[in-house]
Amino acid sequence: MKGLVKAQFSIGIRKQGFQFSFLLMLIYAIATSLYYCSTQIGYEYSGLYNASFLSGINVDSDFAWFFCRIMPFIIVLPSGFSLFNDYKIRIVTVLQSKYGVKKYYISKIISVFILGFIVFAVPFVLEYLLNLVIIPGDAGNTITNWPMYTNVYFDMGSSYLFPEIFAYSPTLYLMVSIVLTGIFGGCASVFIASFAVFRVQFKILFFLPLYMFIYVISILADTFGNKYYVFDAYIMAFDGVFGKSLFYYIAIMIFLLTFGCGLIMSKSYMDQI
Amino acid sequence: MKKSSIYILILLLSVFNGIKVLSLTDLYGINESVVNNIGLAKPEFLYSYMTLLAFDMFPIILVQLVCGTYIYKHFFMATAYYFTRHGNKSKWFLNESGKLFFEIVSIISTYIISSTFIMIMLGTKIDNILSLIYIDISIIILFTLYTYIFTFIINVISIFVGSQIGFIVVFSIEMVFVIMLLIHEKIGFSNGIGNWLIKLNPISNIIISFHSTKFGFNTYIDKLDINFDIIYSILYLVSIALFCVFSALFTLKNIDLSIENREEIG
Numbered sequence: 342m343k344g345l346v347k348a349q350f351s352i353g354i355r356k357q358g359f360q361f362s363f364l365l366m367l368i369y370a371i372a373t374s375l376y377y378c379s380t381q382i383g384y385e386y387s388g389l390y391n392a393s394f395l396s397g398i399n400v401d402s403d404f405a406w407f408f409c410r411i412m413p414f415i416i417v418l419p420s421g422f423s424l425f426n427d428y429k430i431r432i433v434t435v436l437q438s439k440y441g442v443k444k445y446y447i448s449k450i451i452s453v454f455i456l457g458f459i460v461f462a463v464p465f466v467l468e469y470l471l472n473l474v475i476i477p478g479d480a481g482n483t484i485t486n487w488p489m490y491t492n493v494y495f496d497m498g499s500s501y502l503f504p505e506i507f508a509y510s511p512t513l514y515l516m517v518s519i520v521l522t523g524i525f526g527g528c529a530s531v532f533i534a535s536f537a538v539f540r541v542q543f544k545i546l547f548f549l550p551l552y553m554f555i556y557v558i559s560i561l562a563d564t565f566g567n568k569y570y571v572f573d574a575y576i577m578a579f580d581g582v583f584g585k586s587l588f589y590y591i592a593i594m595i596f597l598l599t600f601g602c603g604l605i606m607s608k609s610y611m612d613q614i
Numbered sequence: 615m616k617k618s619s620i621y622i623l624i625l626l627l628s629v630f631n632g633i634k635v636l637s638l639t640d641l642y643g644i645n646e647s648v649v650n651n652i653g654l655a656k657p658e659f660l661y662s663y664m665t666l667l668a669f670d671m672f673p674i675i676l677v678q679l680v681c682g683t684y685i686y687k688h689f690f691m692a693t694a695y696y697f698t699r700h701g702n703k704s705k706w707f708l709n710e711s712g713k714l715f716f717e718i719v720s721i722i723s724t725y726i727i728s729s730t731f732i733m734i735m736l737g738t739k740i741d742n743i744l745s746l747i748y749i750d751i752s753i754i755i756l757f758t759l760y761t762y763i764f765t766f767i768i769n770v771i772s773i774f775v776g777s778q779i780g781f782i783v784v785f786s787i788e789m790v791f792v793i794m795l796l797i798h799e800k801i802g803f804s805n806g807i808g809n810w811l812i813k814l815n816p817i818s819n820i821i822i823s824f825h826s827t828k829f830g831f832n833t834y835i836d837k838l839d840i841n842f843d844i845i846y847s848i849l850y851l852v853s854i855a856l857f858c859v860f861s862a863l864f865t866l867k868n869i870d871l872s873i874e875n876r877e878e879i880g
Contacts, residue, residue, distance in 0.1 A: 358778075407793070410668040414785060422778065543683045545768070545777035549676070553623075556672050560630045 342448060345440050349452035353420055362418035362460050370397040370468035373404055377484060378475050389480035391489060392472035393511040398465055398522055400577035401485050409577065412461075413552045416529045420456035421547050424449060424537035424605070446609045450531055450602055457530025462523025469515065483579075500581045502590070518578035521590070525576055528594045531601035538608040558593075620680050624725045627673055632732035643741035645749060645834040647733050652726060653753050653822035655837070667792055667817075673725050674761050675785070677718055682768035682781055684714045689773045704863055711859050714769070715762050722758045726750055745831040749822060752844050756820045759851035763816070763858055764788065770862045791817040803840045812840065816854070819847040 353359055377395045381388075394401075397408060427433045427449075437445045481489045487497065489511070498507040502521075507514040533551055541547070574582045575590045635647050642650070649655045654670050688710070730750055734740060764784050771780035794815055801808040812818050825844045826836040836842075 407789070411789065414782070417778075418782075542687070543772075543777045545679055545682045545772070545781045547778070548781060549679050552672070552675070556669065557630070559669055560633060563634050564636070 342440075342444050345436070345444060345448040346451050349423070349448055350455060353423055353452055353456045356422075356426075358418040358422060359420065359456055359460065362415050363464070365415060366397075366460055366464040367467065369404070369408060370464040371471060373397040373402055374468050374471050374475070376403070378472075381476075386477070386480070388482055389476060390482050390484050391480045391511065392469065392476045392478070393515045394483045394579065395468075395472045395476065396465055396515055396519075396578065397468060398518060398576070398578050399484065400580040401483075405577055412576070413555050414548055416457065416461075416526055416551060417533050417547050419460045419526075420453040420530045421533035422537075422544055423453050423456075424534045425541070425544065425547070428537060428540065442609045443606075446605050449534075450605060453530050453534045454527035454598075456527075458523040458527035461526030462519050465519045465522070466516075469512075469519075497581055500583045500585070501579065502575065502585055502587055515578060522576050522578075525594055525597075528597040528601070531605075532597040533601075535601035535604035538604055554597075620721060621724060623676065624673070624721055625728055627676070628725060628728035628732050631729045632736045635733055635738060636736055642738065644730065644734055644738045645741055645745050647738050648730055648746065648749055648753070649823050649834050651733075652729055653749070654820060655823040667795075667821075668789070671788075673722075674757060674764075677721050677761050678765045678768055678784065679781065681714060681717060681721075681765045683772060683777050684717065684765070685710045685769040686772040686777060686780075704867065707863055707866060708859070711766065711862075714766065715758075718762050718765060719754075719758050722761060723754050726754050726757070742831075742833075745834060748827070748829060748831050749834065752825070752827075753822055755848055756822070756844070756851065759848065759855060760816060760820045763851065763855050766855070766858050766862070770858075770866070773866065788817070791815055803838055809840055812838075813842060813846065813850075816851070818842075819851055 374395050374397075377390060381390060396402070397404070399405065427436070433445070440448070483489065483494070485497075487493050495508060498504050501507050501514070503514055503517055506517060529551055532554075533547055536547060536550055574580050574585055575593075631651050635642070635651055651670075654667055685707075727750065730746070740746065764787075768777070768780040768784045771783055795812075795817060798808065798812045798815065798818070801811060803809055803812055812824070818824055823835050823837045824840070825842045825847065826832055826839075827844055
């Protein structure tokens, strides 16, 4: 099983979709960091932004809206076509006969999840490391120009998803947010990849399920309040919408993962070698 | 995707539009509700508007995803069988392009009319019926032309590199046009160049509230006061569409068989 996951993973990272989406996220993360660093040239030391806040997933960043809008489409690229490609080139039969039907699908789910996680977590970690090289470690401003560790700072933090972690260390908060974004990317990748069981003819249709899901959620948010906006309020870090619920965020991820796994595993009972 | 599934999705979208305005039926009449919720309105050039705009364009993106393989599928499946039985490929291509256009007209009209109808049924008051008919027809024509252009481009690009790359390329171009709205705002609209630049942006041509009309319905539109006639937009989009169709016709004349499976790329 471990060998099969490794094999599927190594096939996945060689695909153009994964490489393109990873490169795009990396360019986005680094461009955000360099943009904010360039705006601080000539600033006094006391006015510099802290490295933890110069992140592409910071909702206060000037490009966050752009990231939120392209993410539902970029999520498809790393591993959304993985199962579809296997069906098309008929490698499914070879792998299933060698390893078994169930093992094949379980390893597929694991490799798809890992590929999705990597694309939406690793670039932002690399971005943080770049920030640490450029910005002094004890710079004390946020990108909304509030100084750190003041009353306003803590008031803003009280509306974030992990206010205690944020109050303790914004770096730790950023890392937790990046991991959760990566996990969302993985769950969404499994959700999208699972639609290959319907034997769709064209890859373009894989862009539809997640976008529709996010659109329906946004309608709910329009009706019941901003705290239900998955992308802006949860995937992005440092978001100040009040009333957010970690349970809601985890429920969305569990739904995506369970739906995807359920659809894929239901196919495992229908496949015969 | 089956035709019935597409229309069911479109009707669901219309219901969602109705739900969005449920709490605002006392505040806005039907004209303003249509302009705001279907016509991509609220022209404040902020980042948050760009976010809303990108989401309000979902029906257009839905049609692009669903119809993005309308012509491409003939190049993808059984091409030798199909094209040896068509004497005149140019005539066939123009015929398919026309059928795609009417398919998109049908879907967009269903969306606009059903959304308007559901909003009225949910209690939005009708303040000016003539203005409503004018605005709805204008939105149908502008959305159809815009959607047709980009769906057609997806089809053509898909023939060469596959449907997923076709869609990504077109979506990226659309996002560039959305971002350019922020640049238009910095340049300004009152001076000559700024005025022309915003009119050349295809996205501006489908935002109904940017437009003006000589028929006395400017109460609900013409928010920017830039003398942007709807007729100009229609002619502009029609010329782009014709240019795309005849360019593709010229390019695709020499493609006979799809030897490589484009869906296996990437």
